[in-house]
Amino acid sequence: MKVLVPIKRVIDYNVKVRVKPDNSDVDLANVKMAINPFCEIAVEEAVRLKEAGTATEVVVVSIGDKKCQEQIRTALALGADRAVHIETEESLDSLNIAKLLQKLVEEEAPQLVILGKQSIDSDNNQTGQMLAALTGMPQGTFASEVKVDGDKVNVTREVDGGLQTVALNLPAIVTTDLRLNEPRYAKLPDIMKAKRKPLDVKSAADFGIDLSPRANVLKVTPPAERSAGVVVESIDELVEKLKNEAKVIS
Amino acid sequence: MILVYAEHDNSSLKAETLKTVAAAQAIGGDIHLLVAGHNCGAVAEEAAKVNSVAKVLVADNAAYEHQLAENVSLLVTELAADYDTVIATALTTGKNFMPRVAALLDVAQISDIIAVESADTFVRPIYAGNAIATVQSLDAKKVITVRATGFDAVATDGAAEVVAIGTATDAGISSHVSDELTESERPDLGAAPVVISGGRGMQNGDNFKLLEGIADKLGAAIGASRAAVDAGFVPNDMQVGQTGKIVAPDLYIAVGISGAIQHLAGMKDSKVIVAINKDPEAPIFQVADYGLVADLFDALPELESKL
Numbered sequence: 365m366k367v368l369v370p371i372k373r374v375i376d377y378n379v380k381v382r383v384k385p386d387n388s389d390v391d392l393a394n395v396k397m398a399i400n401p402f403c404e405i406a407v408e409e410a411v412r413l414k415e416a417g418t419a420t421e422v423v424v425v426s427i428g429d430k431k432c433q434e435q436i437r438t439a440l441a442l443g444a445d446r447a448v449h450i451e452t453e454e455s456l457d458s459l460n461i462a463k464l465l466q467k468l469v470e471e472e473a474p475q476l477v478i479l480g481k482q483s484i485d486s487d488n489n490q491t492g493q494m495l496a497a498l499t500g501m502p503q504g505t506f507a508s509e510v511k512v513d514g515d516k517v518n519v520t521r522e523v524d525g526g527l528q529t530v531a532l533n534l535p536a537i538v539t540t541d542l543r544l545n546e547p548r549y550a551k552l553p554d555i556m557k558a559k560r561k562p563l564d565v566k567s568a569a570d571f572g573i574d575l576s577p578r579a580n581v582l583k584v585t586p587p588a589e590r591s592a593g594v595v596v597e598s599i600d601e602l603v604e605k606l607k608n609e610a611k612v613i614s
Numbered sequence: 615m616i617l618v619y620a621e622h623d624n625s626s627l628k629a630e631t632l633k634t635v636a637a638a639q640a641i642g643g644d645i646h647l648l649v650a651g652h653n654c655g656a657v658a659e660e661a662a663k664v665n666s667v668a669k670v671l672v673a674d675n676a677a678y679e680h681q682l683a684e685n686v687s688l689l690v691t692e693l694a695a696d697y698d699t700v701i702a703t704a705l706t707t708g709k710n711f712m713p714r715v716a717a718l719l720d721v722a723q724i725s726d727i728i729a730v731e732s733a734d735t736f737v738r739p740i741y742a743g744n745a746i747a748t749v750q751s752l753d754a755k756k757v758i759t760v761r762a763t764g765f766d767a768v769a770t771d772g773a774a775e776v777v778a779i780g781t782a783t784d785a786g787i788s789s790h791v792s793d794e795l796t797e798s799e800r801p802d803l804g805a806a807p808v809v810i811s812g813g814r815g816m817q818n819g820d821n822f823k824l825l826e827g828i829a830d831k832l833g834a835a836i837g838a839s840r841a842a843v844d845a846g847f848v849p850n851d852m853q854v855g856q857t858g859k860i861v862a863p864d865l866y867i868a869v870g871i872s873g874a875i876q877h878l879a880g881m882k883d884s885k886v887i888v889a890i891n892k893d894p895e896a897p898i899f900q901v902a903d904y905g906l907v908a909d910l911f912d913a914l915p916e917l918e919s920k921l
Contacts, residue, residue: 377875458723459720481857482857487741487856488713488723488725490716492713493711493713493714493717495717497687502785503684508850521706523851524804524851525796526796529790529791529792530680530788530790531788531789533788541850542857543850578721578751579724580749581748581749582735582749582750584740586744586746587743587744587746590887590900593899593903594904595904595905597906599906599908599917602904602906606888610886613832613865
């Protein structure tokens with residue numbers, strides 16, 4: 365079966381972001397970018413399904429400006445077979461991303477679409493669910509285990525109280541949680557090979573979808589700073605301060 | 615009119631729902647609470663007592679027993695026709711089905727709001743809480759999930775009318791197989807007034823027992839960092855952070871946790887933060903109100919004995 369993996373280029377997870385002085389957005393100029401960590405897990409899962417003989421082809425897709433081809437090449441180096449870049453200069457919200465992906469799903473007809481559960485920049489946790497709604501497919505979100513079984517896929521999900529396993533009819537949408545797998549590192553020969561793998565560039569404007577934004581960001585501000593605390597010398601001092609100064613224990 | 619989705623486990627209403635109703639109050643308008651589940655009469659009774667709720671809608675059907683997104687989203691989308699705003703708590707159930715509702719309604723979803731500026735303008739953290747965005751929704755109908763820690767719970771002194779909803783929709787494309795839930799006598803992590811969390815420094819799962827005596831004395835819930843979960847010390851539902859649970863207790867005690875950006879995202883709105891770590895350079899000390907540089911294996915037994 366064919367597996368489609370949408371990926372996103374985001375700020376590297378180790379970078380401490382700075383808000384622009386005019387409060388219009390965070391400052392992404394000259395900041396290290398990478399594949400969103402959850403998307404990396406999605407690519408790894410798809411590649412493992414291929415190695416296990418379950419998947420026959422792994423197609424990655426990213427929506428964004430030219431620069432996201434760097435992350436597409438990384439995904440190809442990790443083992444994806446080919447890629448689609450849907451080019452747009454604007455940053456799109458989850459619903460519009462899901463609508464573009466819906467068109468691609470219609471075109472590619474994958475049996476499984478694996479996405480990350482959320483991107484670490486917008487922290488929305490929406491796109492997979494929205495794509496599932498638009499395509500009418502069932503969804504296995506926050507997956508920590510994915511087992512394809514005939515015309516169904518069993519997905520173990522990380523839920524508030526522990527784990528829950530659901531059975532989904534294929535084709536289906538899965539979104540990855542951190543525990544699903546440990547992504548591999550791309551080896552140099554694979555990085556070289558990835559440069560020759562097919563990458564099909566499409567324009568978002570050609571899909572005939574109204575991509576106008578659904579929400580305005582009025583401002584972006586830094587969070588309230590916590591004032592520096594004190595270092596205590598002993599447990600006695602700690603307990604005393606918690607009781608009498610902070611009054612959080614009695 | 616606002617429709618709020620009640621979080622529950624078919625036997626009791628989750629405390630977070632009371633905070634989500636507070637968010638609905640801030641938006642303003644008649645508030646209806648939807649209880650979708652199976653054999654969930656007790657939840658409906660609790661829901662009727664939630665302050666400022668005008669009506670409780672109960673969809674009691676086997677199709678909603680496990681609150682599968684495919685089925686619940688159809689129900690909520692159908693009901694949404696009568697409401698200006700649909701709200702759920704940003705817990706795993708709400709995060710699962712609400713974006714599906716939003717897409718079916720062809721509107722954007724505003725996720726994880728921590729404050730309400732007006733009926734169409736909301737405040738939400740982005741970049742693991744390192745920036746706060748004020749967002750104005752342009753859609754006629756609003757679909758919103760609420761970060762419960764951003765709001766104070768409403769009282770439970772109401773007396774709402776309870777109305778049963780007859781229709782049930784089973785999308786027929788997914789089914790529930792099994793649950794593997796963590797049994798615990800302790801307070802729920804998301805709602806506990808005190809949380810004590812262990813990280814990689816705990817070294818193994820057995821050492822988490824060192825936290826239990828302290829948790830018992832303080833009535834605390836026990837949490838963990840991603841490192842502790844990934845290493846298999848404790849189950850995933852104990853993880854506090856950007857991708858785990860968001861907590862904001864009165865007192866948060868971080869033991870053997872370095873304080874990575876992703877962990878801080880889940881706890882830095884706690885009222886008082888205590889860090890116990892042997893590395894004085896650990897980033898956790900930059901957000902801790904009280905820091906103790908010590909070996910946790912000495913500090914924890916002593917702390918327990920002195921509480």
